[in-house]
Amino acid sequence: MRIFSGIQPTGRKHLGNYIGAIRRYVEGQDQAAESIYCVVDLHATTVAYDPAELRERLYDTLAILVAAGLDPERCILFRQSDVSAHPELSWLLSSVTSWGDLNRMHQFKDKSAGQRELVSAGLFTYPVLMAADVLVHRATHVPVGDDQRQHIELMRDIAERFNARFGEVLVVPEGTYPPVGARIMDLQEPTRKMSTTGGTAEGTVYVLDPPKTIEKKIKRAVTDSDDPPVIRAGADKPGVTNLLEILAAARGITLAEAEASMADARGYGDLKAATAEAVIELLTPVRERYEELRPDERRLEEILAVGAEKAAASAAPVIADVREAMGVGRPR
Ligand code: TYM
Numbered sequence: 001m002r003i004f005s006g007i008q009p010t011g012r013k014h015l016g017n018y019i020g021a022i023r024r025y026v027e028g029q030d031q032a033a034e035s036i037y038c039v040v041d042l043h044a045t046t047v048a049y050d051p052a053e054l055r056e057r058l059y060d061t062l063a064i065l066v067a068a069g070l071d072p073e074r075c076i077l078f079r080q081s082d083v084s085a086h087p088e089l090s091w092l093l094s095s096v097t098s099w100g101d102l103n104r105m106h107q108f109k110d111k112s113a114g115q116r117e118l119v120s121a122g123l124f125t126y127p128v129l130m131a132a133d134v135l136v137h138r139a140t141h142v143p144v145g146d147d148q149r150q151h152i153e154l155m156r157d158i159a160e161r162f163n164a165r166f167g168e169v170l171v172v173p174e175g176t177y178p179p180v181g182a183r184i185m186d187l188q189e190p191t192r193k194m195s196t197t198g199g200t201a202e203g204t205v206y207v208l209d210p211p212k213t214i215e216k217k218i219k220r221a222v223t224d225s226d227d228p229p230v231i232r233a234g235a236d237k238p239g240v241t242n243l244l245e246i247l248a249a250a251r252g253i254t255l256a257e258a259e260a261s262m263a264d265a266r267g268y269g270d271l272k273a274a275t276a277e278a279v280i281e282l283l284t285p286v287r288e289r290y291e292e293l294r295p296d297e298r299r300l301e302e303i304l305a306v307g308a309e310k311a312a313a314s315a316a317p318v319i320a321d322v323r324e325a326m327g328v329g330r331p332r
Pocket of ligand 1: 007008009016018019021131133134142147148151182183
């Protein structure tokens with residue numbers, strides 16, 4: 001097993017990112033022969049952004065990953081733009097990617113609708129670079145949240161089409177999704193996913209929120225007006241289901257166990273109190289370690305330098321095989 005995943009250095013990382021992805025990267029370090037994690041700054045340039053802020057957010061994201069438990073000795077942790085094999089493979093793969101498939105991506109439709117001045121070609125070809133990220137390391141497993149399913153399917157199609165056309169060069173990877181919390185929803189609008197760009201400020205819990213803020217946001221979460229209140233998961237109860245999912249994910253139990261733990265609750269207030277407590281317990285150690293790590297940018301750059309060297313070494317043989325198979329560059 002070889003794990004790869006990527007995370008954008010945009011906005012502030014939230015509970016959805018933590019439960020759906022970051023926490024699982026940390027577990028991956030012990031599960032896989034090799035686990036590779038990338039802060040994808042090239043992807044972040046596909047929408048309007050401020051260059052100075054991008055650098056800040058990159059350090060923020062990296063410090064959160066290390067604070068969450070990624071250990072540069074046990075995984076490869078690097079910045080996408082430091083390893084040119086990624087954009088190189090992206091270009092090469094674009095010739096086996098169908099324009100029609102790219103045009104069907106939900107994320108492109110959502111994000112392009114939010115752009116005021118320019119819908120960039122980079123936003124359109126974003127999934128090709130994402131495919132390259134994974135395929136250039138011959139990763140077998142990709143831990144992501146539910147919102148990345150379509151991108152993962154496209155990545156598999158690209159690998160299969162490449163292999164059919166040029167020979168068995170690439171590994172076709174699999175997406176892996178958490179049993180609970182694959183799609184954490186906005187606390188104020190529980191039919192929309194929690195997100196820095198699309199969600200509400202009040203309904204988004206950030207990894208770095210102090211305990212009081214977390215408590216306030218969860219206590220104000222939208223539930224429903226069932227009378228008497230019913231604490232169970234179901235499509236007709238998005239707010240309560242989301243709280244139960246968060247509770248289950250934060251405590252590391254199943255959804256059924258989370259429901260059962262609320263059997264004696266007097267109302268939604270008890271569910272919110274239990275959920276807030278579990279989330280505070282989950283995130284507090286990360287925030288505390290983050291505060292120690294974040295100021296030392298030189299140390300963060302050292303981590304990235306080591307990671308870039310290892311990632312480049314991992315990608316080099318794959319790029320060489322792809323070039324050879326496609327007949328570009330100097331023959332071997
Ligand atoms: P990004 O940076 O938007 O999100 C990082 C990870 O967090 C997950 N996630 C969620 N999980 C549960 N509930 C939510 N509300 C929620 N919101 C976000 C995402 O699914 C993701 O796993 N395109 C990717 C970055 C990327 C990548 C890759 C991922 C670039 N190259 C290669 C995997 C492999 C993205 O924008 O993630």
